[in-house]
Ligand code: C2E
């Protein structure tokens with residue numbers, strides 16, 4: 112038993128070593144990919160479910176590694192955050208998204224919104240507001256059609272800092288939405304003070320709407336909350352007609368999900384928009 116214990120202990124440390132080495136390896140590969148322009152941004156459309164009219168898109172980062180395989184964002188974003196790479200990469204995503212937003216407006220999609228994910232490390236970086244302003248000025252993107260997606264946990268870490276930063280962002284006219292809403296633990300009083308424009312219902316709660324068990328009681332509650340706070344609401348990960356119909360019956364009309372469209376390159380997005388009913 113003693114030998115077994117020692118053995119499993121050493122396996123444990125071995126695994127830890129492997130994991131750390133793997134993370135460091137990935138961090139170097141990610142930095143190289145960024146420097147060699149092997150990262151790209153895809154755009155997932157957002158629609159009004161009542162008419163399936165496109166209303167906007169979310170910019171999502173993609174990484175195709177040397178072997179030609181896609182590394183899932185859930186794997187490399189945490190590494191980008193942990194290493195600080197997310198500050199430069201995130202700024203580049205923001206500029207790319209602003210550029211595309213401006214382009215779509217020029218093509219005549221003048222109400223089209225662009226949502227961009229922003230990590231804590233970017234947000235709390237002293238240069239963030241400047242880089243946001245620069246992205247808007249240099250791309251000439253319409254600020255009021257840009258939405259930054261932040262998470263609830265950011266409200267918990269340092270609410271005072273967040274409130275100050277959000278005030279500045281609002282002065283640019285940029286909108287704020289809370290991503291994955293309901294999965295964090297931010298207090299409702301924070302939510303009101305943050306003065307956000309939109310809540311995004313996490314895919315997990317949309318998933319609960321299915322013919323096996325769920326009625327989507329949490330999704331319903333989030334829609335009601337948004338109504339009583341008078342802020343917009345969108346559901347993510349909508350895959351079935353049942354989910355769409357149920358969400359609409361709750362009063363949620365905006366959605367993003369495979370039922371409507373997958374994340375796609377900017378050229379595919381433009382082609383997709385061209386064959387959709389006009390806005
Ligand atoms: P997220 O912000 O919650 O993004 C939504 C995710 O749901 C995306 O995964 C999208 O492809 C996926 N999705 C959308 N509709 C459906 C659906 O109907 N079914 C299913 N099964 N999935 C759906 P993705 O692109 O793999 O991104 C994962 C996460 O990585 C994102 O979650 C976000 O937290 C992070 N991420 C992606 N791009 C960026 C970025 O540029 N910056 C930062 N900071 N984070 C990013």
Ligand code: CA
Pocket residue numbers: 169228260290
């Ligand atoms: Ca998001």
Ligand code: CA
Pocket residue numbers: 290291311313314347
């Ligand atoms: Ca989300």
Ligand code: CA
Pocket residue numbers: 291313314
């Ligand atoms: Ca999510």
